[in-house]
Amino acid sequence: MIKRKFNRKGQEEIVGFVIIIALVSVIVLVLLSFMLTKKEVAAVESYEVESFIQSLLQYTTECETYTEFLSFQKLIAYCDKEGVCLDDENSCDKLNFIAKEIIENSWDVNDESAVRGYEFKIFNEEGEMFVLNEGNKTANYKGNYQDFVRSGEDYKVSLTIYE
Amino acid sequence: MVNRNHQRVLHKSCNPTGSRRFSKKGQMKIQQMAFMLIAVILLFALVIIFFLAISLQEVRRTATMFEEENAMLLVSKLANSPEFSCGNSFGSSRANCIDFDKIFALKENLNKYQNFWGVTKIYIRKIYPNDKVDCTEENYPNCGLIKLLDKNVNSTSFSSNFISLCRKERDNNLIYDKCEIAILMIASEDKG
Numbered sequence: 001m002i003k004r005k006f007n008r009k010g011q012e013e014i015v016g017f018v019i020i021i022a023l024v025s026v027i028v029l030v031l032l033s034f035m036l037t038k039k040e041v042a043a044v045e046s047y048e049v050e051s052f053i054q055s056l057l058q059y060t061t062e063c064e065t066y067t068e069f070l071s072f073q074k075l076i077a078y079c080d081k082e083g084v085c086l087d088d089e090n091s092c093d094k095l096n097f098i099a100k101e102i103i104e105n106s107w108d109v110n111d112e113s114a115v116r117g118y119e120f121k122i123f124n125e126e127g128e129m130f131v132l133n134e135g136n137k138t139a140n141y142k143g144n145y146q147d148f149v150r151s152g153e154d155y156k157v158s159l160t161i162y163e
Numbered sequence: 164m165v166n167r168n169h170q171r172v173l174h175k176s177c178n179p180t181g182s183r184r185f186s187k188k189g190q191m192k193i194q195q196m197a198f199m200l201i202a203v204i205l206l207f208a209l210v211i212i213f214f215l216a217i218s219l220q221e222v223r224r225t226a227t228m229f230e231e232e233n234a235m236l237l238v239s240k241l242a243n244s245p246e247f248s249c250g251n252s253f254g255s256s257r258a259n260c261i262d263f264d265k266i267f268a269l270k271e272n273l274n275k276y277q278n279f280w281g282v283t284k285i286y287i288r289k290i291y292p293n294d295k296v297d298c299t300e301e302n303y304p305n306c307g308l309i310k311l312l313d314k315n316v317n318s319t320s321f322s323s324n325f326i327s328l329c330r331k332e333r334d335n336n337l338i339y340d341k342c343e344i345a346i347l348m349i350a351s352e353d354k355g
Contacts, residue, residue, distance in 0.1 A: 014195055018202045025205050032216050047235045051259050051325040058257060058327040058342045059291070069339055102291045102344060106325070 049144040049159055056102060057146065057157065062087075063094045072098065076157070077150035080124050092130075099132055107161060109135040117162040125154050138162045238324040238347055241280060253329050253340040261287065261347065263330035267303055270311050277312070284321070284350040285312040289328065291344045304330055318350040 057073040063085035064070070070078055070085075072095075079092040099120060107115045117135025121128060145158035241247055242259045246269055249260035266287065269276070287309045294307025323346045332341035 014198045014202075018198045018205075021202045021205045021209075025209050028209055029212065032212060035216065035220075045235070048324060052344075054259055055325045055327045055344045058260065058329070059344055060340065060342045069334075069341070071342070105291045105293050106344065 046142045046144060049142050049161055050146075052106060053144060053146045053157055053159055056099075057148070059098070059102065061094060061098055063089070063091055073148060073150065073155075076122055076130075076155055077153065080129060080153065080155075081151075095130065096132070099130075103132065103159075104134075114163050115161055119158075119160045119162075121158045123156040123158070129155075136162060233322075235322075235324065237282070237349055238322060241285070241349065242324070242326050242347055246276070249327075249329050252331075253342070257327060257329075259324065260327040260329055260342070261345070263304060263328050266309060266311060267298065270298075270309060271300075273312065277314075280312070281351070282312065282349050283314040283316050283318045283352050284310075284348070286310050286321070286348040287326075287328065287345050288348065289343055289345045290325070304332075314352075317353040319353045321348040321350050323348040 057071065059072040060069050061072055061075050062069065063075050063078065065078070065083075065086060070091075075091060075095050075098070079095045083091045085091055085094060103118060103120055107118055109115050109117060115135070116138050118133060119137070120130075120132040122130040140163045141160050142163070143158065143160035145156055147154060147156040149155070239259065242261055247261045247266060249257055249262045252262060253260065289307040292307075294305065296302060296306045296308070298304075298306035298309045326345050326347045327342045328345040329340055329342040332339055
């Protein structure tokens with residue numbers, strides 16, 4: 001009688017063990033299948049950010065001076081010197097408008113794309129000169145910067161894309 | 164002696180309670196063993212699947228890295244090749260700068276270059292200003308998309324990178340360098 005009771009108890013424990021293992025297996029398999037088949041959104045690569053800054057600095061703006069149409073790079077220095085374009089528009093307003101337009105056309109910020117937000121900054125020798133941001137800052141981001149010298153002043157342009 | 168043993172064996176096998184007890188015990192042992200085997204197999208399967216998943220992710224990460232590197236190299240190679248690059252036409256030499264005028268001339272005489280780059284599609288799309296019109300002789304340069312190469316074969320998804328699209332522009336009597344932002348998109352033949 002006692003022996004049968006012990007056997008039965010042992011059997012129940014083993015059945016319990018098997019059930020727990022089976023349950024854990026099912027849960028882990030479901031988690032793994034989610035992990036392996038999750039929809040991949042085209043991620044942002046850091047070389048893209050680098051190329052973007054390079055191309056942006058070469059962009060020819062509509063800000064005309066007596067000698068030329070300024071590139072974005074030259075417009076930064078012109079804005080720093082509080083210059084005014086030939087059409088009487090403030091160079092910093094033009095810089096703000098162009099930067100916003102170009103970044104919004106290049107990086108689609110929304111919940112369904114890979115880009116959740118961005119932060120664009122321009123630094124001069126005194127510190128932060130211009131900031132533009134949109135969307136949310138997340139822990140996953142790609143960023144890059146480029147520095148240059150114009151009229152003896154050091155400038156740095158940085159862009160961070162949050163995913 | 165032989166007879167007595169024979170009788171004992173007969174007695175044991177004919178006793179219904181004894182036989183049931185023995186077979187029940189054996190059945191239970193077999194059941195226990197079966198349950199244990201199932202549990203152990205499940206456990207091993209789980210561990211193997213877990214390691215496979217980790218190694219698969221590692222393989223995927225490496226594949227993505229190679230793909231990214233390859234795309235970047237290919238796009239940069241194309242953007243800086245003599246057929247595309249700005250060279251010194253726009254002042255100093257610029258990285259990732261494509262000569263719009265050169266590209267448009269190339270588009271009109273592309274027959275010799277069909278298999279030159281080893282890709283199936285080469286598109287250049289202006290980002291800003293955002294024109295969506297295909298480039299033709301009539302609307303050049305006020306257009307947004309140049310389909311430089313567009314082979315009708317199964318292709319991979321596009322690899323792309325930002326470039327400067329520069330050309331010479333005339334404003335009254337002033338000829339100046341006009342650079343816009345564009346994306347160079349490349350697709351290769353899908354052999355899979």
